Amino acid sequence: MSTPGQPKDPAAYAGPLSGRRAQAARNDHAILSAARTVFLQNPHAPVAAVATAAGVGISALYRRYPGKEQLLQKLCADGLRTFIAVAERHSDAQPDPFTALKEFVRGIVDADVHALTVKLAGTFTPTPELGELSARAGTLAQEIFNRAFEAGALRADADANDIPMVFEQLTAIRLRDEARTAALRHRYLDVLMDGLRSSQGAEALSAPPPSSQELGERWIAPDAIMD
Template sequence: MTSAPMSGRKAQAARNDELILQAARAVFTADPGAPIAAVAERAGVGISALYRRYPSKEALLQKLCGDGLRLYIEVSERALADDGDPWEAFAGYLRGIVDADSSSLTIKLAGTFTPSEELFPLSGRASELAVEVHRRAVAAGVLRPDVTVADIALLFEQIASIKLGGEERVWELRHRYLALAMDALRVPPAHRELPGPAPRDEELAARWVPRT
């Protein structure tokens, strides 16, 4: 059974909502102190349309973090449902969390707003799953036992801090350094070819060019 197509007005509202959330993520992970008007401008929607959906900046931040937690939960549950090779299940979890980029929200938004009541059970569930994914990998003998859940959380944040070049290059570099870290996490240690080319000198130097 397929769901009925949305009306033109509802479809436009859904498109606007997606534009607003994408814009909010980009704006607030770049500058948590940015005004909500910057989100409307980047999304290309009127400020009134934004306020109809999100009555305050805090509500928008709560939504972003809630969506990030749900995605984290989804990736974690998928890894735990994988009954195949234990290392590949854990590696899929690591790649999935890097792709979800929920750590960028943690880096930039933690402590900048009051969590809603909805966020507490989501956060608790995400933490439980992270512990279980970690426990299973250690029990299977594929993850170094001296690596903790907190180590993995900070590893995700380190990788999320990589922002060099355009969007495609950012993802390429993040997966390169994730692969490098995974070789150190694995038991026995692995030494595979790293994905993507290393940063070029000109890419590193470009960070010092003033933005116009």
């Protein structure tokens, strides 16, 4: 079984595949799984490291992805599609708006797509397709946040741009034991979400939330930023 946010195992595809197509599907699954692991550790790693980790020849990788740019674009697109699927699943699954928001955040953290997305930001050129997927993901996340905010479930100085920061803090937790990693992420999800919950006597937050421009700037390669 593939974990959320990772490429689907070719064995789970519906319908039989020919020998050559089955091998291509297995190679693609191995490449994408290896790429996630390699680039989480080092987003600047060469594609040769991905081929080695996947157990395929470099020529097999290049037949599927002409270069690192295309491989990174594919990983990011898969991550955004997973984000959208999780958001759609939790958009109205809970009658309580705060619970809906918290379960949405939990779903994204459990899918573990945000960690890779942040690692890859600024390392490749986003495509129009990625722009459309990102816009859709942002709209869904905003709607879930707005529902909780308008219901009075969140503190008055909470902002939708706080949520990506929550994702980042939680997905930064990574131990060798995957079960322990998940447990600790859920522990601190409780802590962080309680910090956003509306409560009497809560002190004002000491700094404003990140702006959309600040979040977007991270997708611009450093050498492309002009003074």
